[in-house]
Amino acid sequence: MSLLTTGLLLVLLLFLLLLLGVYVGLALLLVGLAGLALFTTAPPGPNVATALWTSTSSWSLAALPLFVWMGEILYRSRLAQELFQGLAPLLGRLPGGLLHMNVVASALFAAVIGSSAATTATVGRFTLPELLRQGYPKALALGSLAGAGTLGFMIPPSIVMIVYGVMAEVSVARLFMAGVVPGLLLTLLFMLTVALLAHRHRKALPRGPSPASREALKGLLSVLPVLFLILLVLGSIYLxxxxxxxxxxxGVAGAFLLTVLRREFGLELFRESLLGAVRTTSMIGLILAGAGVLTLAMGFTGIPRALATWAVEAGITPIALVLFLSLVYILLGWFLDGISIVVLTISVILPVVKAIGLDPLWFGVYLVLMVELAQITPPVGFNLFVLQSLSGEDLFRIARYSLPFMGVLLLMVALLVAFPGLATWLPRTMTGG
Incomplete structure (x- = not known):
């Protein structure tokens, strides 16, 4: 049987299992087992055991539950509400007013939570009711939050970057630094988009008094504890x-200290945040374990190696590959969540990426952008589900509201291709890592 036929059969089996409602991690594991048993001579038993251990025992993965726990702690605090009150006097002066709160608050929480959906939920709990109460158009409020919430995967610490780093054997520390400049630039592009949309709908925006300078200064001071925690975590990695x-x-210690200083710490917060971190980490661990078995099966079948050889011999250019992969990832975003997209494709795609000379570090940032796009792509975009639960709005209508921000993400992909230094400059300046 040809490698093309083998690959197509495995892909069809995977989608059949997903359509039947099998958990992604188990579906990946079963497809890997089928690949080993049916298309290779390798004994499945010992090879699967080795793959399960190898895929979940990397020291780099130890950061995953800790960053998730840090996010769970801050998610359950009143920090988002106080940030809204503190940032409102500062952002109220900008074109678009408090709509910028969705973007700025998402960028700040992205730097302490590491998850796109969790960032969207944390910020949306407080910004959406207030924006709608003050009369901001629902389309702008929901669309800007859907787009800005994707920053949770780009601005470090990022769960997706940890997963990619482990699977691609790329330094997680350097991946984190690679996401800083694109994350900040993406934040500015989102704010510019909000300002342009606000100008277009300026007659529908509420008009309020300009905040006093004293209120703006007080708002700035309220952000300092979060900024200090962000600089403490990222600065220690960079240096x-x-x-x-x-x-x-x-970061976990700093998050607990913030809750203690703000008199929010208690047994209930500790227990709920710990259980939330365990649930999320276990879900990701199952996906990684299944991906490890599938990666092993792919290696034995020789499909990734054959694809890499074909790409080199066919003279595929890096830009042509990026264009093709962008279409593939957009299609996958219709059916799969971000982490599943990474673990499903990386074992097949990465050998091709390396063969044609693309930097795996740069490719990690590109992949995160495509995963961000999947977060707001119906029918399974996680950010859309979060906003649907918060607002009761139709999921496809929310997706329509977020179309301008999908365009921004695609623009960022183009900028990253044109200026790869956006991702690779800061990691080169690191001390260690």
Missing amino acids: GVATPTEAAAI
Whole structure:
């Protein structure tokens, strides 16, 4: 049987299992088992055991539950509400007013939560009711939050970057730094989009008094504890003082300290945040375990190696590959969540990426952008589900509201292709990592 036929059969089996409602991690594991048993001579038993252990025992993965726990702690605090009150006097002066709150608050929480859906939920709990109460158009409020919530995967610490780094054997610390400049630029592009949309719908926006300078200064001071925690975590990684795992532990301690200083710490917060972190980490661990088995099966069948050889011999250019992969990832975003997209494709795509000379570090940032796009692509965009639960609005209508921000993400992909230094410059300046 040809490699093309083998690959198509495995893909069809995977989608059949997903359509039947099988968990993504189990579906990946079953497809990997089928690949080993039916299309290779390798004994499945010992090879699967080795793959399960190898895919879940990497030291870099130790940072994952800690960063998730840090996000769970802050998600359950009143920090988002106080940030809204503190940032409102600052952002109220900008074109678009408090709509910028969705973007700025998402960028800040992205730097302490690491998850797109969790960032959207945390910010949306407080911004949406207030924006709608003050009379901001629902389309602008929901669309800007859907788009801005995707920053949770680009601005470090990022769960997707940890997963990619482990699977692609790329330094997680350098991946984090690679996401800083694109994350900040994406934040500015989102704010510019909000300002342009606000100008277009300026007659529908509420008009309020300009905040006093004293209120703006007070708002700035309220943001300082979060900024300090962000700089503490990312600064320790950048300077080589701490590994991502050690920085994550510092982040958990800092998050607990913030709750203590704000008199929010209690047994209930500790228990709920810990259980939330365990649930999320277990879900990701199952997906990684299944992906490890599938990766092993792909290696034995020789499909990734054959694709890499074909790409080199066919003279595929990096730009042509990026264009093709962008279409593939957009299609996958219709059916799969971000982490599943990464673990499903990386074992097949990465050998091709390396063969034609693309930097795996740069490709990690590109892949995160495509995963961000999947977060707001119906019918399974996670951010859309979060906003649907918060607002009761129709999911496809929310997707329509977020179309301008999908365009911004595609523009960012183009900028990243044109200026790869956006992703690779800061990691080159790191001390260690």
